Amino acid sequence: MRLLVTGGAGFIGSNFVRQALRRSRQVEILVLDLLTYAGNLENLAPVADLPTFRFSRVDIRDAAAVRDAFRSFRPEAVVHFAAESHVDRSIHSPAEFVSTNVTGTGVLLEAAREWPVGRFLHVSTDEVYGSIPAPHAADEERPLSPSNPYSASKAGADLLVSAYAKTHSLPVLITRASNNYGPYQFPEKLIPLMITNALADKPLPVYGDGLQERDWLHVHDHCRAIEAVLAAGRAGETYNIGGECSMQNIEVVRRVLDCCRKPASLIEYVPDRPGHDRRYALDSKKVKSDTGWEPSTSFDSGLWETVRWFRDNPEWSARVHSGEYRTFHDLNYSQRGEFPSV
Ligand SMILES: NC(=O)c1ccc[n+]([C@@H]2O[C@H](COP(=O)([O-])OP(=O)(O)OC[C@H]3O[C@@H](n4cnc5c(N)ncnc54)[C@H](O)[C@@H]3O)[C@@H](O)[C@H]2O)c1
DSSP states (O other): OEEEEETTTSHHHHHHHHHHHHHOTTOEEEEEEOOOTTOOGGGGGGGTTOTTEEEEEOOTTOHHHHHHHHHHHOOSEEEEOOSOOOHHHHHHOHHHHIIIIIIIHHHHHHHHHHTTOSEEEEEEEGGGGOOOOTTOOBOTTSOOOOOSHHHHHHHHHHHHHHHHHHHHOOOEEEEEEOEEESTTOOTTSHHHHHHHHHHTTOOEEEETTSOOEEEEEEHHHHHHHHHHHHHHOOTTOEEEEOOSOEEEHHHHHHHHHHHHTOOGGGEEEEOOOTTOOSBOOBOOHHHHHHHOOOOOOOHHHHHHHHHHHHHHOHHHHHHHHHTOOOSHHHHTOOTTSSOOOO
16 A cells, blocks of 8 residues: 655654554555654654655645655555644744645645545544533534634645545545644643653643643554544545543643652643633544544553653654754665655
């Protein structure tokens, strides 16, 4: 199976690529990634020398480069992770979110129409449903009601993907996952930010009253779900992927402090983010019944493992902040000198 993976140098994408290549020698992957501040080739170093892996630095908004990649690689399936993904940044700089998340998705859809693929899986988020009042959980039929430029741009992309299924019969799948955590997550998102600050004895900034509720999904469970949907999902369908672990932000922060053996006095309440959704909750029955997938990592063990990873890899956090390692040559990983790209 030839898989074209966008955003494969980011957090979830790189976990997916490493997992998929380790699991099967039949999978051949081409990663397209612009290597923004969030993309880091070091995340792909463990698979960089596999003959089944290729990388090309491409902006998904660049139609000519995307078409070239499709023409030369002829993917059988696409898994589309590439996005601007941080809500706070979207409030300050929405333009990049609209262009990458909406226009970039449109460019990929056009390429997939020109060089037909068996599956086009678009990775989306539970944030497109907006805040869900307790005790309800959003199923896939719930109307989209995004609250910030990030979730609005993801909702726009979701609608574009669905439109290509209706207009062009493109075999699309959409997955909407809840909050991910795990190794290799850029330390601006809640859990890695809290872990890296706690380990450095810095204050842990908590928005508002900290009572916002999120569902937490370990990234390895998310990647397994994407593989399951790719293999067994019904074309044209959307699948929610929740971790069945609902928790208030302040409780997450307390557990991080416990794992890091640091005092609660490090918690610092800061003014709430504008448009901050109060609660996300997903109904994931459909992905379970259609694919048999279930989340398997408990929050406690997943958090311990994540804290351990950040503790054991302090230089990784330092390097992603400094923006080092933009080429495999910098990494000295490929024995072939220049890493093969299309
Ligand atoms: N992190 C979460 O909790 C979460 C939850 C649900 C869904 N998602 C979705 O999963 C996907 C991946 O999220 P993540 O947390 O790994 O994000 P990330 O920010 O860690 O990685 C995004 C990747 O996309 C690349 N990229 C950005 N703009 C690009 C462009 N114009 N062209 C090519 N590449 C570009 C970046 O270089 C980076 O490697 C996103 O679509 C996000 O909306 C994330």
